[in-house]
């Protein structure tokens with residue numbers, strides 16, 4: 001039995017670049033990633049995605065501009081936690097990303113994404129996101145650096161995926 005916690009992960013993107021943030025504290029510190037965090041009690045996943053993006057880089061995004069593009073699950077050897085991460089992409093938003101206490105934002109060209117300083121799984125599923133393919137990935141880690149095994153698949157529709165998910 002796993003203890004599931006739901007997280008959001010938002011990427012702002014345009015045709016040539018993607019916004020990443022260098023995590024300054026907490027889980028994943030010193031790694032580049034999208035913006036997000038835990039979904040709080042009595043909060044919808046989409047509201048959490050909007051809140052975390054605003055808290056972490058001061059950018060405001062409307063609900064209708066956030067597209068759910070993927071679902072990731074992370075488990076860790078010897079740990080009952082299952083991280084359920086909902087991945088979103090947006091190309092319309094208000095404001096200019098600024099550094100906060102949590103994240104230092106930076107735009108990267110798609111061919112200069114700093115995978116060496118990111119979660120090891122990112123290298124595996126980013127190509128799906130970059131090619132605008134919907135995806136589902138499951139990664140089982142030993143510690144935080146070693147992927148023991150994983151599954152990754154392209155999805156036709158997120159709605160169908162969630163409808164069929166137990």
Ligand SMILES: Nc1[nH]c(=O)nc2c1ncn2[C@H]1C[C@H](O)[C@@H](COP(=O)(O)OP(=O)(O)OP(=O)(O)O)O1
Nearest residue numbers: 007008009026027028035036037038074085119122
């Ligand atoms: N293996 C992994 N690969 C990845 O790409 N993103 C991951 C990941 N594991 C976690 N994440 C993302 C999900 C989420 O956006 C973030 C972790 O969220 P945090 O723990 O920072 O949540 P909070 O901001 O709510 O934390 P606190 O306020 O510090 O409790 O990292």
